[in-house]
Amino acid sequence: MELIEYAFGKIGSFLYNTYYLNLHQTAVGFAIYLCLVLAVFAVELFYVEYGKSGFRRVFFERSKSTITDIVFFVLQTTGMIALFAALSSLGLSYFIMESANNLAHLDLGNRLPGWAHVMLFLVLSDFLSYWQHRVMHWSPALWRLHEFHHAAEEFNALTAHREHPLEKAINMVVLIIPALVIGLPTSDFSLVMIAFGAVGFVKHSAIPWHGWFGTYVIQSARDHSVHHSKLCEHHNRNFANYFPIWDHLFGTYYEGDVTSIQLGLDRTYFNKTDPLRETIATQIRFVGRACKSVRTHVEQFRQQIGLDLSGRR
Numbered sequence: 589m590e591l592i593e594y595a596f597g598k599i600g601s602f603l604y605n606t607y608y609l610n611l612h613q614t615a616v617g618f619a620i621y622l623c624l625v626l627a628v629f630a631v632e633l634f635y636v637e638y639g640k641s642g643f644r645r646v647f648f649e650r651s652k653s654t655i656t657d658i659v660f661f662v663l664q665t666t667g668m669i670a671l672f673a674a675l676s677s678l679g680l681s682y683f684i685m686e687s688a689n690n691l692a693h694l695d696l697g698n699r700l701p702g703w704a705h706v707m708l709f710l711v712l713s714d715f716l717s718y719w720q721h722r723v724m725h726w727s728p729a730l731w732r733l734h735e736f737h738h739a740a741e742e743f744n745a746l747t748a749h750r751e752h753p754l755e756k757a758i759n760m761v762v763l764i765i766p767a768l769v770i771g772l773p774t775s776d777f778s779l780v781m782i783a784f785g786a787v788g789f790v791k792h793s794a795i796p797w798h799g800w801f802g803t804y805v806i807q808s809a810r811d812h813s814v815h816h817s818k819l820c821e822h823h824n825r826n827f828a829n830y831f832p833i834w835d836h837l838f839g840t841y842y843e844g845d846v847t848s849i850q851l852g853l854d855r856t857y858f859n860k861t862d863p864l865r866e867t868i869a870t871q872i873r874f875v876g877r878a879c880k881s882v883r884t885h886v887e888q889f890r891q892q893i894g895l896d897l898s899g900r901r
């Protein structure tokens with residue numbers, strides 16, 4: 589009973605802080621993301637015809653897949669996803685974040701010039717994101733969460749924020765590492781961080797920028813669409829978040845030609861009902877897969893050590 593009261597107290601204080609005390613900040617954050625998305629739509633319309641644009645898909649002809657993208661864009665940019673992340677991890681992500689605040693911060697980046705600090709933070713966090721992304725594809729249990737992002741059947745800038753709340757919780761926990769080791773960049777560099785935040789929107793657009801910049805510096809929409817492709821030869825390729833250099837270094841860059849790509853998954857259980865129901869179903873599938881995986885590992889361990897718990901001799 590006390591635990592329930594405690595949880596409701598925390599939820600109440602989150603809502604009070606985010607939407608009352610810091611309403612102005614929350615609104616400004618949402619407005620910045622909205623402006624970035626609109627800017628990406630405008631650039632996209634410059635390059636591709638209206639019929640192929642994300643602008644048409646979001647504002648005029650919304651599929652179930654795009655409606656999910658819109659819902660998750662709003663959840664992410666209004667801060668509500670943090671609450672969903674805490675709830676979907678049964679408060680675990682919240683406790684890890686809170687505990688991390690009380691740990692000793694090394695803050696090694698503070699000794700560097702500001703620009704070097706911000707670049708180091710981006711490189712380190714992107715390196716961790718690359719490996720986290722690979723693990724999300726490698727582990728059958730974690731794939732149950734990540735497939736929610738891959739279930740997008742068409743791209744628009746907002747698809748960047750289509751992310752299961754529990755995957756968001758994992759991202760937040762992973763990002764504690766660079767925050768503790770080198771420290772968060774100061775607010776002087778918030779524009780740089782926002783600009784990198786916009787990379788996600790460009791990656792999920794139809795903007796055809798590629799060339800050497802897209803191949804080696806910042807992942808292009810072309811290369812990210814390969815990552816979302818249904819084609820077998822595209823699977824497990826182009827994992828980078830910002831910097832494709834990780835894919836080149838670790839052998840996951842797709843070197844082949846890219847022509848037409850069909851996005852999405854062959855399974856049919858996404859984009860059928862509503863985003864909330866599908867999010868809960870994804871979480872149930874994750875728990876089911878995780879339990880099965882634990883049982884399999886326990887069984888393998890028993891066999892390895894020759895332990896028979898069945899009672900037979």
Ligand SMILES: [Zn+2]
Nearest residue numbers: 721725734815
């Ligand atoms: Zn992926």
Ligand SMILES: [Zn+2]
Nearest residue numbers: 737792812816
């Ligand atoms: Zn994506």
